[in-house]
Amino acid sequence: MSTDNDDKCNRCNSINSIITDYINGLIVCNNCGKVYEERIIVDEYEDRTFEDDSDKIRRVDVPINPIYENEVGTKLIIREKGKTKCINSYSKRSAIGKNFYKIQNILSSANISQNLIEKTKDYYYTVAQNQKMQGRSIINIILAIYYHVSKKAGYGKTFKQISLMFNIPERAIKKAYTSIARFLNDPLEKENESNDMPINLIRDFIGEDRSKNDVKMLAFKILENIYNNGFLEGKNPKTLAGLSLFLSYKLFCDNLYDEKEFHKEFCTKTTLMKAYDEIKCNIKKIIPENYHDKLYLFCNIYN
Numbered sequence: 470m471s472t473d474n475d476d477k478c479n480r481c482n483s484i485n486s487i488i489t490d491y492i493n494g495l496i497v498c499n500n501c502g503k504v505y506e507e508r509i510i511v512d513e514y515e516d517r518t519f520e521d522d523s524d525k526i527r528r529v530d531v532p533i534n535p536i537y538e539n540e541v542g543t544k545l546i547i548r549e550k551g552k553t554k555c556i557n558s559y560s561k562r563s564a565i566g567k568n569f570y571k572i573q574n575i576l577s578s579a580n581i582s583q584n585l586i587e588k589t590k591d592y593y594y595t596v597a598q599n600q601k602m603q604g605r606s607i608i609n610i611i612l613a614i615y616y617h618v619s620k621k622a623g624y625g626k627t628f629k630q631i632s633l634m635f636n637i638p639e640r641a642i643k644k645a646y647t648s649i650a651r652f653l654n655d656p657l658e659k660e661n662e663s664n665d666m667p668i669n670l671i672r673d674f675i676g677e678d679r680s681k682n683d684v685k686m687l688a689f690k691i692l693e694n695i696y697n698n699g700f701l702e703g704k705n706p707k708t709l710a711g712l713s714l715f716l717s718y719k720l721f722c723d724n725l726y727d728e729k730e731f732h733k734e735f736c737t738k739t740t741l742m743k744a745y746d747e748i749k750c751n752i753k754k755i756i757p758e759n760y761h762d763k764l765y766l767f768c769n770i771y772n
Contacts, residue, residue, distance in 0.1 A: 569593075581615070592617065613646035615631065628642050667706045671692065687721075691713045691717055692709060698754050710735060711736045726738065752767060
């Protein structure tokens with residue numbers, strides 16, 4: 470490993486902790502384990518002797534990963550007092566690293582976008598630094614953090630929805646959230662007002678018109694797919710809500726493109742079309758599968 474990169478870690482704020490791990494092809498924080506860049510991961514077995522040590526140490530099995538070393542089962546074979554021993558390699562980061570694996574596996578199994586998974590890891594690291602995890606269900610903690618992340622992303626998954634997605638009791642996720650909620654809010658980051666969340670903007674636009682309930686539910690699903698696929702990150706909530714509504718209305722053969730009130734409420738025609746241009750190549754990922762027979766409607770988006 471080399472410490473030629475002396476940047477400050479933006480997760481744990483450690484200085485001179487960013488290292489280049491040539492063995493694993495990573496640029497990583499040596500303190501908290503955040504990976505900044507992945508290059509070529511070498512997964513061949515190793516068999517090397519470290520001659521500089523007082524006792525000769527030979528490492529076998531897969532290379533040591535500074536974040537996940539326990540997970541991959543790294544072992545050390547050492548000579549001590551004339552005897553050969555095989556011991557497990559541990560580090561202070563391995564417990565957090567192991568749970569990073571769990572976060573990745575649990576959320577990716579539900580097709581959660583990598584962007585939201587990484588944010589869940591960031592919040593988990595904050596919680597792990599402030600709260601003891603002994604005796605707590607790590608799955609419940611992960612899902613409680615994901616609840617918070619999805620809420621901040623603009624499409625708030627309910628506890629019930631998350632419970633059904635992962636087959637975990639709703640009450641258990643709520644209890645876990647209550648125990649960690651005080652560690653999740655960043656005092657430097659102004660929380661989005663609930664009325665400014667895209668899902669609420671869509672709901673307010675439809676209002677109490679029950680005849681448009683199908684349009685509303687489809688817009689919700691389109692918005693969810695946009696978030697879950699990591700599209701349009703950083704866009705204004707009004708733009709996201711406007712695009713979701715526009716696509717939903719289009720699928721019901723009702724066009725909002727020329728309605729001045731719609732653009733006044735959400736975004737200009739130019740902004741709307743720029744957002745659409747960013748996702749049009751992935752339209753099948755955004756439009757629910759049961760509406761794919763209507764994708765021809767987007768051949769001429771303006772009419």
